[in-house]
Amino acid sequence: MRRCFIIDERSTGVFVAKDKLPPIWEQEPHTAAKHAILRGYLGAWFAIMGRYNGRVLMLDGFAGPNIYEGGQLGSPSLTLETLTQHKYDVAKYGCEFLLFFNEADPERYPHLERSIAEIEAAGLPEHVKIALFNQNFQHLATDLLETLEASDRRLAPTFAFLDPFGYQDVPMNLIRRLLAFDKCELLIYFDANSSIRFANKPGKVEPHFDAWFGTDEYLQAPPAGTPGRKEWLRDLYARQLREVCGFDYVRWFEMRDKKNKTINYLFFCTRHVTGLSRMKDVMWKVAPNGDFVFSDYLNDKLVLFTPDPDIAPLRQAILDHFGGLRGVTIEQVMEFVVVETPFIEAHVKKPTLKPMQLDGLFTSPNQGRFGTYPSGTILDFS
Numbered sequence: 001m002r003r004c005f006i007i008d009e010r011s012t013g014v015f016v017a018k019d020k021l022p023p024i025w026e027q028e029p030h031t032a033a034k035h036a037i038l039r040g041y042l043g044a045w046f047a048i049m050g051r052y053n054g055r056v057l058m059l060d061g062f063a064g065p066n067i068y069e070g071g072q073l074g075s076p077s078l079t080l081e082t083l084t085q086h087k088y089d090v091a092k093y094g095c096e097f098l099l100f101f102n103e104a105d106p107e108r109y110p111h112l113e114r115s116i117a118e119i120e121a122a123g124l125p126e127h128v129k130i131a132l133f134n135q136n137f138q139h140l141a142t143d144l145l146e147t148l149e150a151s152d153r154r155l156a157p158t159f160a161f162l163d164p165f166g167y168q169d170v171p172m173n174l175i176r177r178l179l180a181f182d183k184c185e186l187l188i189y190f191d192a193n194s195s196i197r198f199a200n201k202p203g204k205v206e207p208h209f210d211a212w213f214g215t216d217e218y219l220q221a222p223p224a225g226t227p228g229r230k231e232w233l234r235d236l237y238a239r240q241l242r243e244v245c246g247f248d249y250v251r252w253f254e255m256r257d258k259k260n261k262t263i264n265y266l267f268f269c270t271r272h273v274t275g276l277s278r279m280k281d282v283m284w285k286v287a288p289n290g291d292f293v294f295s296d297y298l299n300d301k302l303v304l305f306t307p308d309p310d311i312a313p314l315r316q317a318i319l320d321h322f323g324g325l326r327g328v329t330i331e332q333v334m335e336f337v338v339v340e341t342p343f344i345e346a347h348v349k350k351p352t353l354k355p356m357q358l359d360g361l362f363t364s365p366n367q368g369r370f371g372t373y374p375s376g377t378i379l380d381f382s
Contacts, residue, residue, distance in 0.1 A: 021165075023107040027068035030255050030263050033286050033294075035078055037266070038161060038187070040282035042082045045159050045185075048274070050095040053183070057158040061137045062165070063101040065111035075161065076101045076112065080119060083128060091127040098156065102133040102140050104169075109134040137162070137169045141178045157183035167191045172214025176245040182271055186247070187279075190265040195233040200224065213237060214244045234265060241269050249276045249339060253283055253305075254295045277338045277345060284344055295342075303342045311351050314343045318352065319361065322381045330377040349373045 042058065049056045058079055066074035073081075076099070083090065083097055090097075101116065103109045113132055120130070133140050148155060160179060162170050170188065179186055198205045199221045210216050217236060222229040234252060241250045247269035255263040268279045283294055284305050294305035298313045299320075314337065321336055322328050333353070337343050354371040356362060362381040368374070 023105070024065050024067060024069055024111060027070060027072045031068075032072070033255065034163065034189075034266065035075060036286045037279075037282050038075060039078050039082050040285060041187070041279050042079060042159065043086065044278045044282075045275075046083050046086060046090050046097065047088050049157055049159075049183070050090040050097065051093050053095055053157050055096045055098065055156045057098040057100060057156045059100045059102075059158055059160045061102050061140070061160065061162045062169075063103045063112055065103070065108040066101075066115040067111060074112075074115075075163070076116060077119065080124075080128070080130075084125060091125060095127065097128050099128065099130045100133065101130065102135060102137060104134065104136045106134065137164070138171065138174060141174050145177055155179075155181050155184065157181070158185070160184065160186045160188075162186065162188040164189060164191075167194050167212045168208045171211035172240050172244050173211070175241075176214075179245065179269075185271075185275055186241075186245075186267070186269040188267050188269070190234065190237055190252070190267055192230060192234065192262055192265050195237075196224070196230050199229075199233055214240045230262065238267065241267060245269065247271060249273065251276060251280070256295055273335060273338060280338065280342075280344045281346070284346075298341050298343075305342075309343075309347070311343075311347060314341060314347055314352050315356060317341050318356070319381075322362075322379070324381060326380040328379045328381060330373045330375065330379065333379065353379075 046056075060075050060079065063076050064074050066076045068074065079099060083099075101112060103112045109132075116130060116132060124130070135143075144155075155178070158179065158181070162175075164170055175186065175188075178184075195209075195218070198209065199218045200223060206216075209218055213236060215236075218233060221232050221236075238250045238252055241247050248271045250267060250269050253266045253268070255266070268276070270276050270279070286294070286305075295302055297303065298317055301313045303309065303313060317340070318333065318336070321340070322333065330349075334345055334348060337348050338345065350371070353362075353373060357364075357371065360382065362379045364373075364377055364379055366376070366378050373379075
């Protein structure tokens with residue numbers, strides 16, 4: 001394991017955010033949900049990427065102390081468990097898995113280091129390599145980029161998990177540079193409450209907001225207290241991730257508490273439909289426990305990620321998009337649902353298409369058995 005004991009004191013103008021939590025704090029339900037999402041997606045990512053690449057990188061930019069007050073494990077340990085206890089032999093194709101865990105706080109970093117040392121002492125597979133960093137994330141990412149550029153190399157296929165406190169340490173332009181390679185993906189926390197609170201207020205936050213959004217357009221947000229302000233800022237951030245960072249698919253997921261108040265947003269960014277589909281599958285499988293629920297919108301209608309969702313918005317969206325078209329393939333319908341709606345592939349065939357076909361909304365010239373839609377099935381919509 002490579003250990004980097006670097007506390008940044010460089011005069012670069014980087015503002016290092018400091019939260020008010022102790023070195024080890026109580027885990028909140030929405031944090032447990034984020035970790036469940038991380039584990040679920042990494043299980044698929046390790047298996048797929050490990051098969052087709054010689055080296056991949058998982059970067060946890062804000063790893064924390066790796067333990068919570070109640071004994072729950074942090075994201076580094078959960079990442080290691082997901083990889084080393086995988087149900088498939090992810091190492092059989094010869095891929096090397098690099099795990100970079102960074103924690104800037106000097107009081108939290110020793111907890112992270114100690115916990116990883118204990119895991120290493122118990123033994124790690126040869127194909128798993130760990131590096132620990134005690135740096136401000138901006139400095140770490142910049143150092144990594146400079147090292148790669150100096151040797152004329154590019155970053156390995158990367159999954160970056162960026163879960164900062166606040167908004168100061170994840171500038172849009174840095175994300176663009178770091179994750180420019182086609183096979184890089186991002187799961188990032190968006191501090192909606194700060195954006196709502198400070199977006200139109202000139203002052204000390206303005207340079208940080210400029211960097212965070214990668215533009216000063218946030219100054220044009222609807223005034224505080226205006227309906228739609230939160231959504232306007234969320235959509236601006238999503239647009240920047242697409243246009244500035246070059247991610248083809250950017251999907252946000254809203255986490256609401258039991259009072260229906262927004263807790264936060266998670267943004268997932270990828271350049272591949274398969275990655276988007278896998279992440280959405282994971283989001284829907286993270287079962288609500290009464291303290292929170294994930295949601296999204298489709299044609300201004302709220303879609304709650306519950307075990308028995310209301311499928312009516314999906315049915316209408318398919319009709320709106322494909323109505324009157326003939327020769328539509330089942331693959332086109334599936335991709336539309338994954339890319340353009342909050343729903344997933346599991347919601348399409350039996351729950352939605354079969355009732356639609358029963359209602360005479362489409363026919364199929366090559367369907368082998370009514371109500372089934374194998375690959376290559378053609379749909380003629382009324």
